[in-house]
Amino acid sequence: MEKRESYGKKHRKIGSWAGLAIISVFFLLPSGCNHTAKQKSAQKPTYSIETAKEISHITSGIISSSEPIRIRFVHPIVDENQVNSPLKLPVFHFSPEISGHAVWQDEQTLAFVSDHPLSLGQSYTGKLDVAALLPSQKESALKEIDLAFQVAKRELVRLDGSFTAAQTGKASEAAFEGTIDFTEPCTIDMVKKSISLDLDGRDIRAVWMMREDQKRFTFTIPSISREKSTRTLVVRINSEPLGLSTGMERKFLLEPVKVFKVSRFETFQNGDRGFAIIFSDRLDMKQDINGFISVEPAVQFTMKKSASKILVTGSFKPGEGYAITAHKGISNIWGARLKEAAVHSVTFQNLNPSIQFVKDGIFLPSSNKQNVRFTAVNVRKVKITVQQVFSSTLGQYLQVAETNAQKTRSDNFNESDRVGVKVAEQTLTLSGKLNDKEQYAIDMSKLIRKGTLGMFLVSLSFQREDMIPETKAASYGNYTDWYNDPKAPGYMWRHARIYKPVLVTDIGLTHYGTGKHHVVIATDLLSAGPISGVTVELRSYQDQIIQTAVTNRRGKAEFTNVNRDVYYVRGKYRDNTTFLLNSAMAWNVSSFDVGGSEVNKENLRAFVFTDRGVYRPGDEVHLSLIVRNEEGTFPENHPVTLTLTNPKQQVALKSTLRKGKDGFYVFRFTTAENDPTGVWQAKITA
Missing domain, CATH: 2.60.40.3710 (Immunoglobulin-like)
Structure with a gap:
């Protein structure tokens, strides 16, 4: 199929580009992730x-x-x-x-x-x-x-809350702040109809707020009087109005002012391993708590006060039990003290079953004996799958695939079956013991034919029966976290599979581009010396060759009069093939002074800047520019056009401003909640 040609008024292009980085904090559940044990994926059609x-x-x-x-x-x-x-x-x-x-x-x-x-x-x-x-x-x-x-079905991700200080600051009053997260959007009216709040058996009203993605809802009860006896707040979620698999109920206790005690103990082991002692009221932050917390058997630990919690971290071992004592004398902000010691036994759970690659990176030279290393903990065996991307379809793969090679990548390879073929699949039995993190190596030379070079897609995965100990999926609600509890359905998608694109090659490329002039340097990854005779191709997003050049004895290939955007660079030398994807492999120069100016043949210059460098999907962006011609001026109200391109090389916005004074223009636009994350590019035409 051919693109129809279009013709229009030619504009002079300003030699200035602005990069916008949008970082996602909140994520949709990816397609392919089962949300309940009963939910089955729609069968994918077979295509010709x-x-x-x-x-x-x-x-x-x-x-x-x-x-x-x-x-x-x-x-x-x-x-x-x-x-x-x-x-x-x-x-x-x-x-x-x-x-x-x-x-x-x-x-x-x-x-x-x-x-x-x-x-x-x-x-x-x-x-x-x-x-x-x-x-x-x-x-x-x-x-x-x-x-x-x-x-996808809607499921409850989290229901949490705590009592806090009321705005009056009085000891006789408290407030309650709660948070509810869902996997799918819903309206605030639906949430209000589904959730009931009662205090000591009586309905109580709350102030509700909804985040823009309509998945997180917060509610506040601004004032609750503290009585002489314990008060109970019950939060109930009715499953039917929201289409949830099941409902949920949680109780929160509000103690009298003069009663100060330990409410509960909670262990945590995300990063640091430790436990939290949650008290019935906020702590006296000025009190020295050294000596008030003891642990048996003895271990070294540190403590930190935070509102109504004491956070204790230390060298606690997974799978081991400890006796924790909070001694009497700890005081709250109102002067009430802990009248008797609280003793509790905690057992730190075994490390969650997981696998990850040892290093980030995509290139695998022959000097590494073609070993891809990974670590595993509490996993008996893993399934290894290797797919080879055809050299002829490499460009198609780069159009739709993520070349992210981070150690813990859990996103699969898009369209891999269409651009490549499975060349190896085997199961590797691991020798790891309970809670021991051990390193293993995948010998690629035994999985692919000797001397085979090019792009390979390596995936590792394990099943529930491969976990140590074997962990069966829990029914809805009988787990603590959708993604991070091994019993939860979402855990397998997030932690039981990892992916890494691997380029087996001895050629490294460095690409410099400014305006219409581009330079590519080819380096031998084994000797670090230049390589002459490498055929270098600048290619477009449509995988069309823009220009071709051959590196000289210094490993350098130069390109002039490049009139199209370069999506990626491909290098060929004997049986070696390599590539460089500009959008994913650009150097991070945020910590270096790389300022300067680029002047085009029309002698137009522009200084482009944004209100900040990092945005989230849904944020408003202010992009400003100052344009100058060779005389240091610019016509008033001269039309200036902004073309905004997302990381998928799709035009997300095209806008023209016709009002500008002394060459100063400001573009304001809002990104969408579902916009792709990555580096966005703004192109200015005047």
């Missing part, structure tokens, strides 16, 4: 080779209720001026029916956006009528595309 040649991504598996249904073509289909314009012709058909509209999100990605959140837990099938979408492509063998996906 004709479809694979034209399509690089189709929405499938389990998706969020607010997620668009997307189909991404391998090549550009529409002109830039058709992006973000809804289609008038109905080309999507679903069963059950979904009301909504189709829109081109970029020149290659067609999305169907529902008018309302999709029905939770519902399985959908559908078709995209390609013949109706592209009537001019009559010769294409691709006439329609089958769709199948399922919407």
Whole structure:
């Protein structure tokens, strides 16, 4: 399929770019993650080779209720001026029916956006009528595309809360602050209908707030009088209005002012291992608590006061039990003291079963004996799968795949079955003992043919029966954390599988680019010396060769008059192939002074800056620029256009300002909650 050419007024381009980094704090549950033991993933259709040649991504598996249904073509289909314009012709058909509209999100990605959140837990099938979408492509063998996906169910992630000081500051009053998290969005009215609060058997009102993603809700009871006897606040969640698997109830106790005691003990072992002693009221922060806490058997530990807690961390061993004593004499802010010692036995749970690679990184030179190392704790065996990406489909893989090679990566490889083939699969029995973290090596030379170079996708995984001790999945609600409790359904997705892309090569590339001039340096990873004779290709996002050059005796290849954006660089030398993906492998220069200016042939210069360098999806961005011509001035109210590109090389925004004074312009725009994270690029045209 060919992209139709479009023509328009030419603009002079300012030689200045601004990078925006958007970091996600809140995450959707990824597709493919089962939310309950009963929820089954929608069966993915089988696609023909004709479809694979034209399509690089189709929405499938389990998706969020607010997620668009997307189909991404391998090549550009529409002109830039058709992006973000809804289609008038109905080309999507679903069963059950979904009301909504189709829109081109970029020149290659067609999305169907529902008018309302999709029905939770519902399985959908559908078709995209390609013949109706592209009537001019009559010769294409691709006439329609089958769709199948399922919407995730809503589940409760967390219900927590605590009593705090009232705004009056009086000892006779307290406030309560609670937090409720769900896996899927819901309205605040739905939450209010589902949750009841009663204090000593009587209903009590709260002030509710909802986070923008509609998954986290906080509630506050601003004033609760403290009586002469203990008061009980009960928080109940009714499952039906929210479509939850089951309801939940939690009780919180408010003690009288003159009563000060230990409410409970809680262990923790995320990072530091220790326990928290939670008291019935806030502690006297001025009191020296040394000697008031003892542990048997004796270990070295440190203490920290925090509101109504004493946090104790130390060299506690997993699987071991300890006797904790909070001695009498500890006081709260109102002067009441602990009248008798509180003794409690705690046992630190065994380390959670987990696996992770020893190092970040993607390159594996032959000098490393082709060993990929990983560590495991409380796992009996792992399944190793290796896929090889074809050299001819490397560009397609880089279009849709994450090249993230972090040690704990749990996101799978997108479209790996379409661009590669499985070359090895085996089960490795581990020798680890309970709570011992041991290191193992995967000998790639035994899994791939000798001398084979290129890109490989390595995945490790284990099942519940491989855990030490074996841990069965708990029913809904009988676990403490959806992702981090080994009994929870979400634990297997987050911790029981890891992925690493591995490039077996002895060639390293360094790419410098400024304006239309680019330089690539090829280095031998074994000797650290330059390599001459490497064929270097600058390639576009569509995997088209922009320019080709061969490195000289200093390992240097230069490119001039590069008029297109370089998505990645590929190097070939004898049987070696390597690549450099600009969007994912750029140097972090945030700690270095790399300031300077770039002047284009029109002698236009621009200073571009934002109100801050890091944003979250949903944040408002203020992007300002000062433009100057060769005379140091700039025409008043001259039109300036901003083109904002997301990490997927999709145009997310195109806006033109026609009001500017002395070359000063300010663009204001708000990112969406579901925007992709990574480095965004702003291109200014004047």
